[in-house]
Amino acid sequence: MKFDFFPATAKAPLYLLAGAGIAALALRPDHDFAYFDHQFIPKIGGIGFEVEGVVRSSRALYAIAFVAVDYKLSLWGVERSSAEYRNKLEEIHLRSAQRLLKLCEKNKGFYVKAGQFVSSLRQVPKEYSSTLSKLQDKAIPSAFKDIKEVITRNFGRDITDLFYSFDETPIAAASIAQVHHAWLRDGQEVAVKYPGLRQRLAVDIRTMTILSSLVSQIFPDYRFEWMITEFKRVLSSELDFLQEAKNAERTAQNFKTKKVIKVPRIFSDLTTEQILTMQFFHGKKVDDLDFLKDSGINPEKVAKALAELFSEMIFVHGFIHGDPHPGNFLVSPNKGGGFSLVVLDHGIYKELDEQFRANYCQLWKALLLMETQKILDIGEKFGLGQYAKYFPVIFTGRIFNSKSALGEQMPAEDKAKLRQQLQALTMGDFSSFMESMPPDFLAVLRTDGQLRSIMGKLGVPAHIRLQTYARYAIRGLSNHQHGGLLKQMIYQFKTMACYLQLRIIMEIFKLLGKLEGWRRSVLRPLKAYLSNLIS
Structure with missing residues (x-):
């Protein structure tokens, strides 16, 4: 129209x-x-x-x-x-x-x-x-002469004095920054980031x-x-490369025990507010299925690694990558079908308030156990009390009192109920919801949305994300407990028991969902057959 x-x-x-x-x-x-x-x-x-x-x-x-x-x-x-x-x-x-x-x-x-x-x-x-x-x-790269001028202005030396080779064509150009492939004079392969169109x-x-x-x-x-x-x-x-360098180093420290997670090393002597020099990694975007297939890499293993990365950032460290689109996560093949998940672009991070992080862990525990009153109570703590009834839909794709299994498609009956609830909402309600939302809540929503999108492209079932969230939400509650060794050991035991309880409940829901599907697939044709016999 x-x-x-x-x-x-x-x-x-x-x-x-x-x-x-x-x-x-x-x-x-x-x-x-x-x-x-x-x-x-x-x-x-x-x-x-x-x-x-x-x-x-x-x-x-x-x-x-x-x-x-x-x-x-x-x-x-x-x-x-x-x-x-x-x-x-x-x-x-x-x-x-x-x-x-x-x-x-x-x-x-x-x-x-x-x-x-x-x-x-x-x-x-x-x-x-x-x-x-x-x-x-989509982005328009800056002219190469501009990059040379910025490098000379920042380091007081010509680009040829610092780099053995420097590709004029960027390997990646974002809307306000671009990245060039280069080699240092000592033979190290690097990526150089420049602010671009500012x-x-x-x-x-x-x-x-x-x-x-x-x-x-x-x-x-x-x-x-x-x-x-x-x-x-x-x-x-995103415009401060010194801050980006600090974020990258902090993330590398947070995941130093995770062999699959790689964060490019920062070359601090070649990094300023306007130029960032870091270790170069070869790889492809995390959702490139053709590349994963040709490399013999299992997409489900990649999805699990990505889900664990995001989960640990949110629930355990409370330090979240703020621009989690597929281009910022590379899959770099290793020998024997293995791979590394390379985390790029550390300019935007969100540090969660500690109380929010703990409450968010509790929210996911309540969502998975479908503890209605606890979900509503946590919604009040977030300042989103009147919208808390939509949390199960937003995060798990279920409504309150749903009989569907976690991670399964919402049944027609639940869709009808949800449609009826949403019809009463106006654009003003949406605006009010967004204005009431704490910045931390918006950050985790963005991250969760991107993770779901990438996992969908990789063809991975939703319950993998939910199981991963369950494990790390419980771990997030456990890791931040204080007290003596005995007290921490008791809490660790309770944590493990709680996670096992969650897994059992999720598996029961999954089984019930399959039984319900089997009942419908068998009983409906049987009823139709008997009706034909009677008539």
């Missing part, structure tokens, strides 16, 4: 939104560097940059305004509980996602990163996550902030400030 005109009621919002692009530029600092979250971003200078800023901002304003008005007008007067409403909503989701994809591809840089961020959120409709996921591998970020961030604020004023149910706030935090972390 296309609009060739906007009715009078929609014109005021568009006029208001049209000023945001100019406002973003007007608010730009007048000194030689734009300052954004402790990052000095060189200006391009001249009227060309001014004009480009207006064009990019106006393009964003038009796209977002069109999307907002499209939702309002297309759903006007349609009964929320009707099938027509659901069908229309899916169509608008897809149409809007495609429009935003075009915006990101046109504006590039910051917008590509923003699209990647949105595509990783499980809270957004699937039409958005699937459409915007096409941005994961000049436009300050204006783009301001434009998006102003835009989200205006949209929420015009359409109160559509509030996205929570997303901008989280995204700004993510960007500020």
